[in-house]
Amino acid sequence: MKDAVRLPHVVIIGGGFGGLQAAKALAHAPVQVTLLDRRNHHVFTPLLYQVATAGLSPGDIASPIRWILRKQANVAVQLAEVQGIDAGRRVVRLTSGPGDAEVPYDHLIVATGATHAYFGHDEWEHVAPGLKTLEDALRIRRRVLLAFERAERETDPAAQRRLLTFVVVGAGPTGVELAGALAEISRHALQSDFRAIAPETARIILIEAGSSVLSAYPDDLRAFARRALEQLGVSVWTGSPVTSIGPGRLQVGAETIDAGTILWAAGIAASPLGASLGAPIDRAGRVIVNPDLSVPGAPNVYVVGDLATVTGPNGRPLPGVIQVALQQAECAAKNILHVLKNETTATFVYDDLGNMATIGRNSAVCDLGRIRLKGFVAWLAWVFLHVYKLIGFRNRLSVMTQWAFSYVSYQRSVRLITNDSAIDSE
Amino acid sequence: MKDAVRLPHVVIIGGGFGGLQAAKALAHAPVQVTLLDRRNHHVFTPLLYQVATAGLSPGDIASPIRWILRKQANVAVQLAEVQGIDAGRRVVRLTSGPGDAEVPYDHLIVATGATHAYFGHDEWEHVAPGLKTLEDALRIRRRVLLAFERAERETDPAAQRRLLTFVVVGAGPTGVELAGALAEISRHALQSDFRAIAPETARIILIEAGSSVLSAYPDDLRAFARRALEQLGVSVWTGSPVTSIGPGRLQVGAETIDAGTILWAAGIAASPLGASLGAPIDRAGRVIVNPDLSVPGAPNVYVVGDLATVTGPNGRPLPGVIQVALQQAECAAKNILHVLKNETTATFVYDDLGNMATIGRNSAVCDLGRIRLKGFVAWLAWVFLHVYKLIGFRNRLSVMTQWAFSYVSYQRSVRLITNDSAIDSE
Numbered sequence A, B: 001m002k003d004a005v006r007l008p009h010v011v012i013i014g015g016g017f018g019g020l021q022a023a024k025a026l027a028h029a030p031v032q033v034t035l036l037d038r039r040n041h042h043v044f045t046p047l048l049y050q051v052a053t054a055g056l057s058p059g060d061i062a063s064p065i066r067w068i069l070r071k072q073a074n075v076a077v078q079l080a081e082v083q084g085i086d087a088g089r090r091v092v093r094l095t096s097g098p099g100d101a102e103v104p105y106d107h108l109i110v111a112t113g114a115t116h117a118y119f120g121h122d123e124w125e126h127v128a129p130g131l132k133t134l135e136d137a138l139r140i141r142r143r144v145l146l147a148f149e150r151a152e153r154e155t156d157p158a159a160q161r162r163l164l165t166f167v168v169v170g171a172g173p174t175g176v177e178l179a180g181a182l183a184e185i186s187r188h189a190l191q192s193d194f195r196a197i198a199p200e201t202a203r204i205i206l207i208e209a210g211s212s213v214l215s216a217y218p219d220d221l222r223a224f225a226r227r228a229l230e231q232l233g234v235s236v237w238t239g240s241p242v243t244s245i246g247p248g249r250l251q252v253g254a255e256t257i258d259a260g261t262i263l264w265a266a267g268i269a270a271s272p273l274g275a276s277l278g279a280p281i282d283r284a285g286r287v288i289v290n291p292d293l294s295v296p297g298a299p300n301v302y303v304v305g306d307l308a309t310v311t312g313p314n315g316r317p318l319p320g321v322i323q324v325a326l327q328q329a330e331c332a333a334k335n336i337l338h339v340l341k342n343e344t345t346a347t348f349v350y351d352d353l354g355n356m357a358t359i360g361r362n363s364a365v366c367d368l369g370r371i372r373l374k375g376f377v378a379w380l381a382w383v384f385l386h387v388y389k390l391i392g393f394r395n396r397l398s399v400m401t402q403w404a405f406s407y408v409s410y411q412r413s414v415r416l417i418t419n420d421s422a423i424d425s426e
Helices: A017-025 A045-052 A134-153 A157-163 A173-189 A219-232 A272-277 A322-340 A376-389 A393-409 B017-025 B045-052 B134-153 B157-163 B173-189 B219-232 B272-277 B322-340 B376-389 B393-409
Strands: A009-013 A032-037 A041-043 A062-064 A075-079 A082-086 A091-094 A102-104 A107-110 A165-169 A203-207 A234-237 A242-246 A249-252 A255-258 A261-264 A298-303 A355-358 A364-368 A371-375 B009-013 B032-037 B041-043 B062-064 B075-079 B082-086 B091-094 B102-104 B107-110 B165-169 B203-207 B234-237 B242-246 B249-252 B255-258 B261-264 B298-303 B355-358 B364-368 B371-375
Touching: A009 A017, A017 A032, A017 A107, A017 A322, A045 A134, A045 A173, A075 B134, A082 A272, A107 A272, A107 A322, A134 A157, A134 A173, A134 A261, A134 B075, A157 A165, A157 A255, A165 A173, A165 A255, A173 A203, A173 A219, A173 A234, A173 A355, A219 A234, A219 A364, A219 A371, A272 A298, A298 A322, A355 A376, A364 A376, A371 A376, A376 A393, A393 B393, B009 B017, B017 B032, B017 B107, B017 B322, B045 B134, B045 B173, B082 B272, B107 B272, B107 B322, B134 B157, B134 B173, B134 B261, B157 B165, B157 B255, B165 B173, B165 B255, B173 B203, B173 B219, B173 B234, B173 B355, B219 B234, B219 B364, B219 B371, B272 B298, B298 B322, B355 B376, B364 B376, B371 B376, B376 B393
Parallel strands: A009 A032, A009 A107, A032 A075, A107 A298, A165 A203, A165 A261, A203 A234, B009 B032, B009 B107, B032 B075, B107 B298, B165 B203, B165 B261, B203 B234
Antiparallel strands: A041 A062, A082 A091, A091 A102, A242 A249, A249 A255, A355 A364, A364 A371, B041 B062, B082 B091, B091 B102, B242 B249, B249 B255, B355 B364, B364 B371
């Protein structure tokens, strides 16, 4: 190939919302795009909790990245794990695999996101898994279902009680959704399946160090969410920092809870790739980017989504939500095109479209700025928006079918414990 | 509980077709039933190959056993792995777990089935996995999808060719279905997804030691199936015993095939539980049962399904198909009731309803005794019967939706590589 016709090579790391949006934004641009991800699929993360609580199948909320981008001729997708970025030589280093172990770039967009933080207690992760990937969701589903199975076989009342106690740490949107869904499983879906235990007596405790659930929402929606959770049978403990976690037990201040299942939905730890750029990072490991999302000291590199930290109009960092990632991806893609045309890059400005969180069947809260919805109307808005946004026609159809079925029957249909050793404790 | 009101305790081991049918047959009988299975779900095995080839989700073809039996008040379901049977003391020994490690029985039905046999080469299993469980199906799906991903990154043409070569060993119904589905994936579903490789150039080879595919079927249907496979692009090698298998390579007589993916669909190895009964077993480990399906020398124990061997009217053992398991389960359940009433037990008589196997999209063969169908009509009959028989309304609906979508779009929608380390070689 002659040098004269060689198009600028844009590499995107990450096939989440930010990475995909960046690729799409470059669809008609005179660039060649390579998107790298260590998984072959994009996950619609707002519905991960539905997979974790046996309401949906993994296939319903995920699509292969190369399938999503199949019609975009200027994109090549590679299943590859990135080890580091050499901003000086302008190459991305892959961990292994056949062919090139390095991918050179002219422009780079890093969109590898963040995971949960255990506040210096990484040993808690094994006991209290977080919910960021499909594998996490399947692991949580297995643990929750196995807890009921073990309780059914258990003859010691104290051990049975422990098995039927579920704790969710962190009352942000994910924690609230998980706790609500756990309450529903135990109150409705499993009702007639067991002989020795009454699943509806399961304790579900939502624990939050801060002073309220859904702290990013306005007061009235927070109060509503708390009441709705309590009506579902969830005990909500706010102002309760967890001080220690061990197998089957956690400590909240002076109080010890015997809980067979502990799930983690707190904290933010950015992908370690950010640190490898050599740019300033914040306490959570997020890259402190320039106003145009480029990285100080790393030419032609942009960071978008949960891995970046940008100060919002209220002086606080923008939240790690999908809307921010999507808008930043658009901005970074445009800025690459500006650079190619020798134009000035644009400053990123966040257009806040609002937030929504669901609290079990029939109830949700939506904060759309001036408009606030709660209860059933909010839940309908949530269902509509999430199904509408699901990538791929089939997924939409499948999810609608499953939800319609769950709604009518109160059932959760994907209650499978799949693992090479289904009974072994983990 | 007083001894006077204690009902006879029937224990069923296995929640496959045989075990479930036995439990259902005892629904209105004056007995207490305990069904033991090491998995929490029943799998509709005729569609496992669809999960392995990314056409359906695990949740579409499986349902929790306790959910299937939730309305049957005299059944308790336990998630438990059975270690052995002590027919002298009339107890089933469990491997571990809380509570009782032994389950006493008055009557026992063993329905633990069979798996594939590697003809004394158990070391082949790691390289060439079989397809009996959901975990197997997910493992195969991962391998197949990863082969295409690796080929896309590979620069050495020979290595790329090897990655794009898929071998299925054994041309019974499972082997034929797998080979047909692999041909479809590569010819249609992946067509526009890759940039460096042309998935439709993948080689799919179906290898059979015997003289024809689908040896249990009449001549004309066998010939039809072979032609249909070849039209899909499958190379069919009959009379070709595999002599050795290693990573990325297998030996068929003098010929060596470099194949990145080798799948196994041959042989029968009965569950090891049969041998623990102390009764005579055949070469495959199947229990040679009495004509009433009871076990010689093990009072009140019955074996049904793939774990039993019964001679059919033609002097050959009955095949390991679902119909045999279902009818044997009915017979064993009835014989238990006969024994309870001090009546003579009945001899098992198999009512052969016929066989069907699919060969990719739009084509199948059905041998219904006097009526034989092939091609599209047979495929419609196959679709109708399989969806109709799928346990659970939701599954039926979901499978129909997915199939309708796949049919119209040629897509396979569940192309997810899920694993804790998606890229690592296994």
